[in-house]
Amino acid sequence: MNNAVAGFSKLSKEEKINWIANHYFSTPSEAIALLKNYWNSDEKIQKLHDEFIENTISNFYIPLGVAPNFLINGKYSTIPMAIEESSVVAAASKAAKFWSTRGGFKTTVINTEKIGQVHFIYKGDESKLTSFFAQLKSKLFTITEHLTKNMQKRGGGILDIVLKDKTDLLPNYHQLHVTFETVDSMGANFINSCLEQFAQTLQEEALSCALFSEEEKNLQVVMSILSNYVPNCIVRAEVSCPIEDLAEKHIENPHEFTAKFIQAVQIAEVEPFRAVTHNKGIMNGIDAVVLATGNDFRAVEAGVHAYASRDGQYSSLSHAKTENGVFSFWLEIPLALGTVGGLTSLHPLVKLSLEMLEKPSAKELMQIVAVAGLAQNFAALRSLTTTGIQEGHMKMHLNNILNQFEANDEERHLIKKHFKHHVVSHSAVVDFIEYLRK
Numbered sequence: 001m002n003n004a005v006a007g008f009s010k011l012s013k014e015e016k017i018n019w020i021a022n023h024y025f026s027t028p029s030e031a032i033a034l035l036k037n038y039w040n041s042d043e044k045i046q047k048l049h050d051e052f053i054e055n056t057i058s059n060f061y062i063p064l065g066v067a068p069n070f071l072i073n074g075k076y077s078t079i080p081m082a083i084e085e086s087s088v089v090a091a092a093s094k095a096a097k098f099w100s101t102r103g104g105f106k107t108t109v110i111n112t113e114k115i116g117q118v119h120f121i122y123k124g125d126e127s128k129l130t131s132f133f134a135q136l137k138s139k140l141f142t143i144t145e146h147l148t149k150n151m152q153k154r155g156g157g158i159l160d161i162v163l164k165d166k167t168d169l170l171p172n173y174h175q176l177h178v179t180f181e182t183v184d185s186m187g188a189n190f191i192n193s194c195l196e197q198f199a200q201t202l203q204e205e206a207l208s209c210a211l212f213s214e215e216e217k218n219l220q221v222v223m224s225i226l227s228n229y230v231p232n233c234i235v236r237a238e239v240s241c242p243i244e245d246l247a248e249k250h251i252e253n254p255h256e257f258t259a260k261f262i263q264a265v266q267i268a269e270v271e272p273f274r275a276v277t278h279n280k281g282i283m284n285g286i287d288a289v290v291l292a293t294g295n296d297f298r299a300v301e302a303g304v305h306a307y308a309s310r311d312g313q314y315s316s317l318s319h320a321k322t323e324n325g326v327f328s329f330w331l332e333i334p335l336a337l338g339t340v341g342g343l344t345s346l347h348p349l350v351k352l353s354l355e356m357l358e359k360p361s362a363k364e365l366m367q368i369v370a371v372a373g374l375a376q377n378f379a380a381l382r383s384l385t386t387t388g389i390q391e392g393h394m395k396m397h398l399n400n401i402l403n404q405f406e407a408n409d410e411e412r413h414l415i416k417k418h419f420k421h422h423v424v425s426h427s428a429v430v431d432f433i434e435y436l437r438k
Contacts, residue, residue: 071104124216186338285376294343
């Protein structure tokens with residue numbers, strides 16, 4: 001069957017759905033009904049969702065949960081989390097409650113610089129290019145004033161523009177490496193607009209530069225784009241308490257626990273296979289809050305994982321130690337976030353999430369997100385080094401299995417009662433369901 005289609009984007013939403021249903025499904029009416037079942041009943045909200053992206057046919061729902069009892073710098077927060085993975089919200093909540101009675105989380109924003117680059121090819125004398133840039137730099141600031149004036153009023157703008165020679169990496173490759181402060185916006189559109197103006201001016205000025213030969217005047221811009229790697233937009237989150245204060249139900253010997261916990265972190269620091277899973281756990285917490293607050297979790301993921309590899313080997317984002325009888329656990333991560341612009345002022349649940357967080361600034365949101373990541377990591381490591389990860393995870397996963405097999409209310413009651421005292425596994429649950437149904 002030829003499923004190619006011309007002019008698909010010009011079809012109405014109904015026509016798109018009908019085409020898909022008739023081309024890909026044995027029962028088109030069921031596919032259509034399912035897609036429409038996930039439309040928002042409020043036409044205004046649905047229209048808003050339809051216009052977020054192109055070729056919209058329905059909404060793909062992810063649960064929005066909350067993790068309460070986060071004590072951050074002496075203030076309690078309830079953190080919204082949008083995620084589909086079992087046990088993530090429960091683990092974050094458990095870690096939040098644990099640390100709320102042990103001093104809570106402490107956070108510091110270390111820096112907030114964002115980066116953008118104009119990538120260009122220049123074939124000629126390096127000293128001439130250096131002189132040309134020295135003359136051009138002030139004009140680059142001036143020519144973008146119409147773009148930066150509102151950002152400057154809020155305390156942001158272009159911080160610096162640096163010419164970088166990258167010819168050791170690629171023949172004739174150079175950059176304008178630009179640092180920005182975008183305050184409470186993530187700033188992607190602002191940064192890219194400034195960079196494109198720089199690129200245009202760079203080429204125009206090169207053509208009339210008296211220093212350059214005809215070949216040197218033919219400076220070619222390859223592209224102008226922000227970077228999602230922001231190693232100077234860093235936030236630190238940490239917890240600490242006397243080792244004895246760690247004692248609880250599953251930590252009968254705190255000194256033994258801290259020694260094993262630190263070893264687990266050290267393994268993630270030196271072993272990339274473990275580090276990837278270790279950091280994935282951190283990102284469970286981070287991505288869930290980033291998504292709930294309308295930020296770009298793909299950009300955050302890319303930047304964070306690049307940062308984890310900054311020393312030449314992929315390594316743990318978190319670290320732990322004991323010193324003078326005190327246990328400390330912390331992470332430092334790059335987070336380029338915004339609380340204005342983009343979806344933050346459009347998506348109703350994003351606006352609700354930000355209001356729940358008491359309308360944080362971008363710096364405050366960085367701290368909240370980092371704390372969610374550290375809490376998630378602590379919860380995972382505590383489970384791994386005590387009871388094992390599967391006990392809590394599979395109990396949370398039990399509902400998914402029951403839904404998969406469409407268990408009725410009576411079956412659910414009996415199954416949950418049974419697995420209070422038995423190990424949960426997919427096969428064990430299936431066997432018990434089959435036993436009940438016999």
